[in-house]
Amino acid sequence: MPTAAAASIFPRLTRMDGYYGSYVPVLAIIVVGAVLVTAMFLGNRLLRPSRPSPEKQLTYESGVDPVGTGWAQIHLRYYVFAYLYVVFAVDAVFLFPWATVYAGLGWVTVGEMGVFIGIIAVGLVYAWRKGVLAWT
Amino acid sequence: MSVVGLLFLLMGAMAVGSALLVVTTARLVHSALWLVVTLGALAGCYLLLGAEFVAWVQILIYVGAVVVLLLFALMLTRAPTGVQTGLTTGNRVVAAATAGVVGLVLVTVVVAGFGGARVSVDEESVGSATSMGDAIFRHWVLPFEVLSVLLLAALVGAIVLSRGRASSGEETP
Amino acid sequence: MIVQALGVRTVDDLSEFGTDPWWLSLIKAVLIFVFLLLLTLFNIWFERRVVARMQHRAGPNKNGPFGLLQSLADAMKLMLKEDIMVKAADRLLYVLAPVISVIMAFLAFAVIPFGPVVDVPFTDRQTPLQLTDLPVGVLFVIAVASVGIYGIVLGGWASGSTYSLLGGMRSTAQVISYEVAMSLALVAVFLYAGSLSTSEIVNAQQRLWYALILLPSFIIFWVSMVGETNRAPFDMPEAEGELVAGYFTEYSSMKFAMFFLAEYINMVTVSAVATTLFLGGWRAPWPLSLWDGANAGYWPVLWFLAKVMMFMFVFVWLRGTLPRVRYDQFMALGWKVLIPVALLWTVAVATIRAMTLDGGLDRRVLVGGALVAVLLFLLLSIVGERAPKEEPEAEEQPFDPFAGGYPVPPMPGQRLPRPEPAGVVPGGAQPDQEDDTARRSATEEGD
Numbered sequence: 001m002p003t004a005a006a007a008s009i010f011p012r013l014t015r016m017d018g019y020y021g022s023y024v025p026v027l028a029i030i031v032v033g034a035v036l037v038t039a040m041f042l043g044n045r046l047l048r049p050s051r052p053s054p055e056k057q058l059t060y061e062s063g064v065d066p067v068g069t070g071w072a073q074i075h076l077r078y079y080v081f082a083y084l085y086v087v088f089a090v091d092a093v094f095l096f097p098w099a100t101v102y103a104g105l106g107w108v109t110v111g112e113m114g115v116f117i118g119i120i121a122v123g124l125v126y127a128w129r130k131g132v133l134a135w136t
Numbered sequence: 137m138s139v140v141g142l143l144f145l146l147m148g149a150m151a152v153g154s155a156l157l158v159v160t161t162a163r164l165v166h167s168a169l170w171l172v173v174t175l176g177a178l179a180g181c182y183l184l185l186g187a188e189f190v191a192w193v194q195i196l197i198y199v200g201a202v203v204v205l206l207l208f209a210l211m212l213t214r215a216p217t218g219v220q221t222g223l224t225t226g227n228r229v230v231a232a233a234t235a236g237v238v239g240l241v242l243v244t245v246v247v248a249g250f251g252g253a254r255v256s257v258d259e260e261s262v263g264s265a266t267s268m269g270d271a272i273f274r275h276w277v278l279p280f281e282v283l284s285v286l287l288l289a290a291l292v293g294a295i296v297l298s299r300g301r302a303s304s305g306e307e308t309p
Numbered sequence: 310m311i312v313q314a315l316g317v318r319t320v321d322d323l324s325e326f327g328t329d330p331w332w333l334s335l336i337k338a339v340l341i342f343v344f345l346l347l348l349t350l351f352n353i354w355f356e357r358r359v360v361a362r363m364q365h366r367a368g369p370n371k372n373g374p375f376g377l378l379q380s381l382a383d384a385m386k387l388m389l390k391e392d393i394m395v396k397a398a399d400r401l402l403y404v405l406a407p408v409i410s411v412i413m414a415f416l417a418f419a420v421i422p423f424g425p426v427v428d429v430p431f432t433d434r435q436t437p438l439q440l441t442d443l444p445v446g447v448l449f450v451i452a453v454a455s456v457g458i459y460g461i462v463l464g465g466w467a468s469g470s471t472y473s474l475l476g477g478m479r480s481t482a483q484v485i486s487y488e489v490a491m492s493l494a495l496v497a498v499f500l501y502a503g504s505l506s507t508s509e510i511v512n513a514q515q516r517l518w519y520a521l522i523l524l525p526s527f528i529i530f531w532v533s534m535v536g537e538t539n540r541a542p543f544d545m546p547e548a549e550g551e552l553v554a555g556y557f558t559e560y561s562s563m564k565f566a567m568f569f570l571a572e573y574i575n576m577v578t579v580s581a582v583a584t585t586l587f588l589g590g591w592r593a594p595w596p597l598s599l600w601d602g603a604n605a606g607y608w609p610v611l612w613f614l615a616k617v618m619m620f621m622f623v624f625v626w627l628r629g630t631l632p633r634v635r636y637d638q639f640m641a642l643g644w645k646v647l648i649p650v651a652l653l654w655t656v657a658v659a660t661i662r663a664m665t666l667d668g669g670l671d672r673r674v675l676v677g678g679a680l681v682a683v684l685l686f687l688l689l690s691i692v693g694e695r696a697p698k699e700e701p702e703a704e705e706q707p708f709d710p711f712a713g714g715y716p717v718p719p720m721p722g723q724r725l726p727r728p729e730p731a732g733v734v735p736g737g738a739q740p741d742q743e744d745d746t747a748r749r750s751a752t753e754e755g756d
Contacts, residue, residue: 019186020140024331025441028338029419033412036342037567040388044563049391057396059470060558076298078482079212081640082205083294085485087287088648089201089455092492093193094280095655096448097269099499102659103666109273110663112281117652119284123291124649125688132295133644135637165466169402172459189445192452200455204481207462211478264444265505 080132084124091120144184151177168206175199186255187263333429337440341418349573353380355618356625363629384566392562397469406467407560407567410460414574416453420446420507421581424591424609438591438610439508446507447499450582451492454537458484460571465556476555479636480539486643487536493651494529497658498586511590520587525654527587529647534579536643538572540624542631543639580620581613588616653682 094116102109127133154173161167175198182191272280354369354377361368369379394403424438443449458481465477499505501523502513510519520527536543539555557568584590591609592598594616602608634642660678708723710716719725 019188022441022443023183025334025338026416026419026443028334029341029416029440030412032335032338032342033415037408037411040563040567044388044392047389048562051391052393054396056393059395059397059468060472076212078478079205079208080294080298081482081486082201082208083291084644085489086197086201086205087291088489089197089492090283090287092489092496093197093448094272094283095493095496096499096505097189097265098273099269099496100265100503100505101269101273102500102663103503105273106666107663110659112273112277113659114656115281116284117656119281119288121649121652121685123288124644124652126292127295128645130295130299132298133641135640165399165402169463188443189448192445192448195452196448196455200452200458201485204458204462204485207466208478208481211466211474265448266444 077132077135080127084127084132087120087123091117140184144181147177147180147184150174151181164210165207168203168210171206172199172203175203182263185263189263189265189268191263333434333436334440337436338419341440342415345415345418345574345577346570348577349570350380350384351377352573352577352621353383355621356628359622359625360629363626387562387566387569390562392564393559395469395559398559399467399469402463402467404564406460406464407564407571408460409463410457410571411567411574413453413457413460414571414578417450417578418581420449421578421585422508422511422590423613424607425605427607437508438607442506442508445505447495447505447510447582447586450507450578451488451495454578455485455488457571457575460568461556464560464568468556468559470559472558473556476558480556483539483543483639484537486640487533487647490529490533490643490647490651491537493648493655494526494533495586496651496655497523497526500655500658500662507585507590510586511592514589514592518587518589523587523658525650526658527583529651529654530583530587533643533647534583535624535627536639538575538579538624540576541628542634544633576621576624577617580617580624583620584613584616653685657682 095113098109098113102113151174154170154177157170158167158174161170175194179191179194179199182188182194357379358368358370358376369376372378372382394400419440420443422437422439422442426435426437428434429436461477461480461484465473465475465480468474498510498519501519502510504510504513557565560568591604591613593600593603593609593612597603597612603612708719708725710726
């Protein structure tokens with residue numbers, strides 16, 4: 001069993017210095033990234049020309065003068081898909097911890113998750129039947 | 137005070153401060169983005185408390201999904217972009233009072249329930265996926281199953297609403 | 310170092326995480342940046358060369374040996390370009406968007422294992438070739454990717470341009486749809502590895518790669534990672550023919566370069582994640598793994614890189630081969646194929662796993678379960694066939710080319726009036742135009 005072997009050979013790495021210590025490198029990446037971005041912007045500022053003119057600062061609309069504002073109203077279907085995303089993201093974050101513990105819980109937990117997924121799947125089937133999934 | 141405690145205070149202050157900006161800023165989209173900062177700072181608090189699984193779920197679900205949903209909902213409307221003056225209503229005193237009372241109740245409940253409780257993060261996997269899974273699938277199975285019905289209801293509701301409005305040609309969330 | 314004191318040093322011993330001194334973490338972080346920046350420069354050149362080869366062209370071959378310095382020259386050129394900020398832009402968010410994109414692209418690499426524990430040169434220290442090992446590593450990668458969406462949303466929105474907004478919206482809807490398929494495909498891996506930590510998933514693949522036993526998951530992941538990175542054939546967000554350049558239409562100079570950088574790093578990131586989760590990470594592939602030294606020292610970095618480049622090559626291959634799919638086809642693939650299949654596959658894997666773990670289950674129950682699954686699948690496919698309703702043919706309506714005061718294209722059911730050729734008298738007898746009018750009337754009859 002790869003799982004059991006992995007668990008016994010590699011103990012959890014969340015010791016005291018481990019837990020906060022393991023997030024220090026994440027912070028380091030963010031800091032180095034911020035430094036890099038700043039350096040890129042600074043270098044850009046030093047090197048680039050800057051001659052703004054009203055024509056340059058117009059919004060691009062394929063060569064014709066822009067009409068109205070760019071902030072158009074979007075279609076409702078984007079909202080419905082974002083909603084579906086929220087539902088399935090919640091579904092996924094429950095699947096993750098389940099996947100790590102189910103080996104010790106046996107058939108009962110498979111059934112429980114089956115019911116959970118089944119009910120969510122009903123939602124997907126409903127959306128399908130109503131034609132929401134078709135991007136018109 | 138330890139570094140962790142200091143960071144926790146900082147995150148808490150960030151959460152509260154940006155939450156205030158959410159309700160006071162005059163641009164709707166900026167307000168949604170301040171909400172991102174609030175939720176992110178809250179995730180930072182979770183992380184510092186040792187609940188790393190919950191912290192990243194907070195980022196994934198609230199920052200990555202719910203606020204995107206909010207932004208889409210904002211852009212469904214005629215997306216007012218500039219500074220809006222009429223956003224603050226006359227009810228702001230009542231609203232602030234309500235928020236204060238609700239906050240007080242929540243703090244009381246948390247302190248009454250968990251006051252003095254100590255969790256040491258150096259214990260094995262305090263807030264890991266495994267301990268979350270154990271808690272959910274050993275002790276809280278029923279709420280978990282009820283949650284799926286809730287999600288289903290929300291999904292069906294959203295679909296019914298969107299179809300109803302779409303057919304009458306009105307596109308407000 | 311305890312490990313050294315005991316004289317035990319196995320290639321898999323990762324118990325040294327969290328013991329790195331701060332300077333070593335910083336060096337590793339900087340190395341990751343250097344690695345990713347160099348790899349991006351290389352990948353841009355690689356893509357152009359390979360696509361050129363596929364189209365019987367030479368590709369960039371002037372600057373440096375084999376044209377290798379071409380991307381560096383391009384990057385320098387972008388650095389020297391004027392930075393234009395359109396007047397309609399929301400200034401703060403306009404600057405913030407590429408920054409979010411690029412930092413989030415780097416961040417996911419914090420948990421990717423490049424290799425086993427190695428000796429640090431010039432010291433007696435040992436360190437794993439991985440910046441940090443979070444027990445929730447893969448969740449971290451997904452969460453960071455979902456924050457990266459803000460780069461796209463904000464870039465599209467803050468530009469104040471219709472093209473940008475449409476591109477941003479498309480891209481967001483696309484990324485969130487495929488992120489669901491991606492996360493669901495990963496559940497099967499967690500079921501087998503029993504962990505969300507990247508290093509433990511790599512260790513669990515000592516004997517068998519998950520790509521082999523979890524092939525459907527691997528395929529779903531692969532398809533959705535192409536969708537997630539907005540690459541051809543799923544590059545509708547930046548479809549040149551429709552949206553100019555999508556959400557970075559209004560970006561120029563360094564900010565444009567940052568979006569570009571983020572796109573290429575994201576490709577490397579998803580390739581690295583796929584390598585780690587499905588192809589055994591840094592472990593040597595089969596014939597090489599017979600050699601004992603293959604999984605020790607710095608060699609694994611090479612295997613890791615080779616696997617990542619394999620994915621990169623397929624990215625380029627897809628771009629060189631396939632035409633862009635339509636947006637509705639793309640969304641249908643995500644929501645009607647990938648996600649239902651991923652859900653079913655997860656349940657199936659859980660059943661199979663529980664069977665091998667628990668053993669003794671009545672065979673009839675299994676057959677019953679399989680039947681239910683098949684029925685569910687059939688139900689889904691039947692439902693899929695019924696759902697798409699033909700849109701009723703729109704009635705012919707008069708076309709107003711300036712509806713609402715703006716020049717607009719015809720709606721469905723409206724017909725563009727045929728312009729009369731200037732200077733031609735209808736029915737006039739100019740011999741060289743006769744052919745033309747004859748042909749035109751012929752096509753009109755054909756319609």
